Amino acid sequence: xxxxxxxxxxxxxxxxxxxxxxxxxxxxxxxxxxxxxxxxxxxxxxxxxxxxxxxxxxxxxxxxxxxxxxxxxxxxxxxxxxxxxxxxxxxxxxxxxxxxxxxxxxxxxxxxxxxxxxxxxxxxxxxxxxxxxxxxxxxxxxxxxxxxx
Numbered sequence: 457x458x459x460x461x462x463x464x465x466x467x468x469x470x471x472x473x474x475x476x477x478x479x480x481x482x483x484x485x486x487x488x489x490x491x492x493x494x495x496x497x498x499x500x501x502x503x504x505x506x507x508x509x510x511x512x513x514x515x516x517x518x519x520x521x522x523x524x525x526x527x528x529x530x531x532x533x534x535x536x537x538x539x540x541x542x543x544x545x546x547x548x549x550x551x552x553x554x555x556x557x558x559x560x561x562x563x564x565x566x567x568x569x570x571x572x573x574x575x576x577x578x579x580x581x582x583x584x585x586x587x588x589x590x591x592x593x594x595x596x597x598x599x600x601x602x603x604x605x
Contacts, residue, residue: 485509486562488553495543496571502540505529505553505562513556515539520547529553546570
C-alpha cells in the first residue's frame, strides 16, 4: 500500500509539473496589445506593451507609404506601457517596440482596413436635425408673421 501511494504521488507530481512546464503556460517576455481590433482607419489606436523584465522606451510605426512615426511609451500600470496614434489611412502597418537604447524588442505586422461609413446612421441623424429645424422655424413663423386685423 505504501508503494502504491508513492507511485500515485510520483505520477501526480509528474503530471502537475509537466502541465506547468509546457509551452502553453510559458509567457513571452514582452507582448503587444493593440486596440481596437481589427485595426481600422481613421481611428485612434492604442498600443499597450506588457513587459516584466525589459523596460520599453519607444514604439515605431511604419506604414505602406513609408511614413515613419516614433511614439514614446508612457507607463500606465505595473509592467504596462502605452501610446496612442490616430491612424488615418488603410494599408499595411509594421510596429516595432524598442527599448531605451533603441534596440528592437518586438516586431509585428498588421493590416489596417477602412472603417465602415455608417451611411444609414448619418441619414437618420440628418433627417432628425432637418425635422427639428423645420419645426422650430414653423413655430417662430407664428409669432413673427404679419399681424392680421
